[in-house]
Amino acid sequence: MVDRNIAVVGAGYVGLTTAACLASLGHRIACVDNDHDKLAALRRGEVGILEPGLSELVLEGILRRKLSFTDDLIEVSRHADIVFLCLPTPTTSSGQADVSTLQHVTGQVRAHLRSGAVVVVKSTVPVGTGDDLVIRLRRSDVEVVSNPEFLREGHAVQDFLNPDRIVVGCQNPRTAELVVGLYRSPDVTTVTTDRRTAEMAKYASNCYLAVRLSYINSIAALCESTGTDALDVAHVMGLDPRIGPAHLRPGPGWGGSCLPKDSRALLATAKAADVDFDVLDAAVRFNAAHQDRMARRILALLGDGPGRPRIGVLGLTFKAGTGDLRDSPALAIARRLGELGAEVTAFDPTVRGTPQAPLAVDDPYQAAKGAHALAVLTEWNEFQELDWHLIDQLMEGDLVVDTRNVLDPAQLGAAGLRLHAFGRRIGTERLEVKGAVDGIPVRHADDQ
Known part of the structure; x- marks a missing residue:
């Protein structure tokens, strides 16, 4: 060679x-x-x-x-x-x-x-x-x-x-x-x-992933309102060899340095070619609305709580294993929570106080201290290993919202915390519909 x-x-x-x-x-x-x-x-x-x-x-x-x-x-x-x-x-x-x-x-x-x-x-x-x-x-x-x-x-x-x-x-x-x-x-x-086909193949691959992720997040939102379990649904879907299991995990939205940029670029190419690409356009629009919806849901789950709730955020990067904040859904949700009136304190293993994330602290327990709710927005493994009994003592409230479905419900329940996992049917027997966010019912745990 x-x-x-x-x-x-x-x-x-x-x-x-x-x-x-x-x-x-x-x-x-x-x-x-x-x-x-x-x-x-x-x-x-x-x-x-x-x-x-x-x-x-x-x-x-x-x-x-x-x-x-x-x-x-x-x-x-x-x-x-x-x-x-x-x-x-x-x-x-x-x-x-x-x-x-x-x-x-x-x-x-x-x-x-x-x-x-x-x-x-x-x-x-x-x-x-x-x-x-x-x-x-x-x-x-x-x-x-x-x-x-x-x-x-x-x-x-x-x-x-x-x-x-x-x-x-x-x-x-x-x-x-x-x-x-x-x-x-x-x-x-x-x-x-040929060159042009290779160029198109890259965009087609990335943008398909964007559509697929928006689809499963839509399914997860629907699961929440129908009392069904999105992870079980995704598992059944993934067993079909025509579908496969990859990129079928619900979450706070897709982001990073590639998918958002490439989706916009392919839509611009389609527009210039006078080709309707409604499915990709809908996926992009859903993703932006989904992040706003997630922020509103976190606040709605608190019910008639404090006038200015304190929200602790765990994770700011667009996914675990990187230090990348570009088009991060986690960062977008954290910022949206602030815009909606919450006091936000965030922790991420790779992010410290920067102009992009000025509310970041150096310790996950600092993010939890005094919080009325804690939201997991990035799937870092270390969040599964936290001392949840200590977090229960540090928090003002007891609500933990897991947008990534990485936490153990039994572990949090044993610590006295109330878990809401996106798209999951955890504790369905204790749930009831008390409102709606953007037309999607919000399900609250009761006070028992």
Whole structure:
């Protein structure tokens, strides 16, 4: 197997994972970024991204002299066999993905790429972006390939090194074989197609997950109002091989750096193509309304309580295993609780007081102290190990709302706490309908 000289442009989440993993496979990697503070930290082996295994791979790559960090894009491009573009594509005001950074970098390296070099677009980009970059390069001796990433935050290193599929969009079968070979995963399913199809496949995959998550959250809301159990329903659904069990767990909504952005971008693409995409549009609208509904439900479950209830929040990141607050439903719900008049104190293992989360405290018991209700909004494992008897003593009230269904009802009941789990039929015999939030009945535990 041939070790390649590879430039990875962008040291963000995707770029750094790509660089570190390719270096661990034996390739010689130069990772390029224009953030000098980030580069200085990375050269010391300091990774600012919370991702299991990533720090170790970065340090290993540096020590083995397989991984280096630089801001000299031009010099790196002169020596690279392959250039990976792992650059941000943020959402514009119209919902479209902004590809101007990719276009700018392509213009910078155009005259400096060696003959026979391959430019691999790993960023999530609108259909036709690769074709546009071919025109901008004006180099018949340089190929542009679409190779979308399918990395899950919290599992990115594992997903890169053990992919469930590799998708390559290009015209030349030999180039496709070269790109697939970089991963050194001989048994993985590979799909070779054209650039535009590869670009669409990435959006189609992410946006389907968004629709699926909104669907199961709609089912969970319906389960609450009909006295049925959403986890049992999801289990039955998942036994159907046409459906499968993944992404059928109810929660406070979907978020993160990909699904919201990609959903807006695909909707913008559909609008430009004059294609109605009502199912995705409905999923996006439901997700925003669902987060507001969850905040209102937490307050409604308190009944006729204090004028300004104190709510303790456990979890702020969009999911466990990351430090990512981007489009986090947990953060959105915490903020909405404040807007609705609650006094909110939040704890997350990876978040301290920042402009994004100014109410964060350093200890889960601080979040619980004096709270009329405690809401679990992110599924961190450590929340299952809390001393619930101590929390019962610290809280002013006794209500715990588990939006992630990660807590043990028996454990909380033994501590004297009243658990409301989203979509669950826990304690149905003690529940009654006392109102509605956005047309959906709110079920309260009685006072016995």
